Amino acid sequence: MAVGLFQLRCAHCQHVDQLDLGTAVERLRSLGYLRRGTPDADMVVALSVTLVGKLGCQACGSLGVQLTAMGAHRDAESEATDWPQEVRHCRTCRQQISPERLEVFPRSELCAACQRHDELTPVTEFCPRCGHYLRIVKANSEGLTRYQERCDECGYRA
Numbered sequence: 001m002a003v004g005l006f007q008l009r010c011a012h013c014q015h016v017d018q019l020d021l022g023t024a025v026e027r028l029r030s031l032g033y034l035r036r037g038t039p040d041a042d043m044v045v046a047l048s049v050t051l052v053g054k055l056g057c058q059a060c061g062s063l064g065v066q067l068t069a070m071g072a073h074r075d076a077e078s079e080a081t082d083w084p085q086e087v088r089h090c091r092t093c094r095q096q097i098s099p100e101r102l103e104v105f106p107r108s109e110l111c112a113a114c115q116r117h118d119e120l121t122p123v124t125e126f127c128p129r130c131g132h133y134l135r136i137v138k139a140n141s142e143g144l145t146r147y148q149e150r151c152d153e154c155g156y157r158a
Helices: 021-030 041-050 071-082 099-104 112-120
Strands: 006-010 016-019 065-069 134-138 147-151
Touching: 016 021, 021 041, 041 065
Parallel strands: none
Antiparallel strands: 006 016, 006 065, 134 147
């Protein structure tokens, strides 16, 4: 029997199973993550660590298994879990958004510098008639607001 790479322990039924390279390849193929041929051992280890949530218990079938690395693959497990799950780039400057920022703001589309610049830059409105800048002026009439947007070129009032 081959030496085990990982130990799988079910959280529901406490069943313990050893996952060696051959068994890991079979389980990953059954889930559709590997094709025919002989895969690289490092890739099997990385996939096993990444897809632990989809590896079910052999005894009860539940998906609550915990993965523990055995032997030389302890470093590979910690290395694989240290990688960020997603690499995203800023839509403005195309720099990579830091993993810490994505951890706090998972839907962030801007890096911290571009977000800061975006928040500090005033929004400029343009005249729908002539395209010049609209200026905010105090309104002469009474109403809900005391200010209006006005174009100095064509006299448009918003």
